[in-house]
Amino acid sequence: MQIGPIKLPVPFCQAGLAGYSDRAMRLVARRRGCPYAVTESLLDITLLHGGKGLENSIDINDEDHPIAGQIIGSEPDQLARVAQILYAHRYDVIDLNFACPVKKIKNKARGGHMLRDLPRAVEILKAVRDALPPQVPTTVSLRRGYDDSGESTDAFFQILETAWSLDYAAVRVHARTVEQKYAGPSRWPFLKDLKARYPDQTILGSGDVFTAEDAVRMLGDTGVDMVWIARGAIGNPWVFKQAAALLESGSALLPPSIHEQRDALREHFGISMEIHGEQLAGRRMRKQGIKYARFHPDASQVKVDFIAVTSLRTWQQVLDKWYSHDGPGVWPDPRAADEVNGEENQSCEAA
Ligand SMILES: Cc1cc2nc3c(=O)[nH]c(=O)nc-3n(C[C@H](O)[C@H](O)[C@H](O)COP(=O)(O)O)c2cc1C
Structure with missing residues (x-):
């Protein structure tokens, strides 16, 4: 290709x-x-x-x-x-x-x-x-x-x-x-x-x-x-x-394990913070976290906690609470990816 x-x-x-x-x-x-x-x-x-x-x-x-x-x-x-x-x-x-x-x-x-x-x-x-x-x-x-x-x-x-x-x-x-x-x-x-x-x-x-x-x-x-x-x-x-x-x-493949998910989440927030600073990274990463949550066995509760993220500290609290203990991830309902917030009015321009 x-x-x-x-x-x-x-x-x-x-x-x-x-x-x-x-x-x-x-x-x-x-x-x-x-x-x-x-x-x-x-x-x-x-x-x-x-x-x-x-x-x-x-x-x-x-x-x-x-x-x-x-x-x-x-x-x-x-x-x-x-x-x-x-x-x-x-x-x-x-x-x-x-x-x-x-x-x-x-x-x-x-x-x-x-x-x-x-x-x-x-x-x-x-x-x-x-x-x-x-x-x-x-x-x-x-x-x-x-x-x-x-x-x-x-x-x-x-x-x-x-x-x-x-x-x-x-x-x-x-x-x-x-x-x-x-x-x-x-x-x-x-x-x-x-x-x-x-x-x-x-x-x-x-x-x-x-x-x-x-x-x-x-x-x-x-x-x-x-x-x-x-x-x-x-x-x-x-x-x-x-x-x-x-x-x-x-x-x-198997779905990503809890620790694989944690590592990706941690890395993603870290780079986002380098680019956008902590406050904006907090806002941008909230909606990313919600989507990552679908691979977690307690997806709906993890999602609720990601919704409340505002800073590196609150992000880290979600990781500590839900991602400390390793274990298998789950395959989500495929159509769960379909609910990206606000996409109907999505601007298609970098924020
Ligand atoms: C939140 C959101 C933002 C998007 N932003 C862009 C964009 O900046 N550029 C682009 O070409 N397409 C954009 N799209 C369209 C997607 O790249 C893709 O073509 C569309 O979602 C259809 O694929 P899907 O049904 O597999 O998601 C966006 C779609 C969504 C949901």
Whole structure:
């Protein structure tokens, strides 16, 4: 599996997830088998204005490769400049977000709304490609349509064909429409048809991947080249190894033990604190902790305790109370990963 010149050992990646997939989440996952990760979507104007949190949002280190910097915006020239900024910060791939369902500015398409503004979408694809040296891979993240209309499907294919004609290295297709946001099924047969139509292009499949089993099933059912693991990776940095084991040997690994969970939680909070400081780390890690809790035999009580976390001290208290004694973890109800707070109104931009 390759994204342009970048060879990847297993066909699974960690998705861009606003509010989650910062360097802390990425490193914890990479140390447990994640081969490729994507940033939360970075808004062009925030980066251009060197705004608050700029360094927190885009700083990467040697361990955080290969990485795609995902950019979102409405203006071709601004997105082109932002692509150059990320390239200068040693990003390996630039991913354009044409997938986010939230519209923030009047009369100007952004994210998934590009499917309703083809000329703008095409201009952005060109401007970003032209702004970078040819060896730097560019990719685009798309929904399968704005809605279920034929017009919307046509727009999807025009964007796709433009991307191929400009030598985009891959597209990532979330097989829900923009109108669906994150609810209802992701239409995997659409991915299968797409891969059959473009067998020589690299396609990443996305939507309804909550477990390692789902990831491997998506490969088999659709033939996509790589699976984009999103909600299924929150609180489960082991999912990449689990999926690789399933793919290679057909057998599932054991769920992470209590001490494996404790170690990941501790590490995750530590890196988050380095990036964001204790207070913000406390807020961000609360929602991560809730998701990790699903592998604990006392999941519902652990979750309640994570909800009350505000600081390193209160975080440590939860670890001391629930994670001191080692023992087997449990496989959660797979659909429990489906309840990410506030996702209906998720902004798709790095906080
Ligand atoms: C909380 C949240 C934040 C997200 N942020 C981003 C983002 O920044 N960039 C992006 O391309 N997709 C984003 N997505 C979409 C996911 O990457 C993924 O495409 C979507 O959740 C479908 O996959 P799933 O059903 O397997 O979770 C986000 C989704 C959620 C739930």
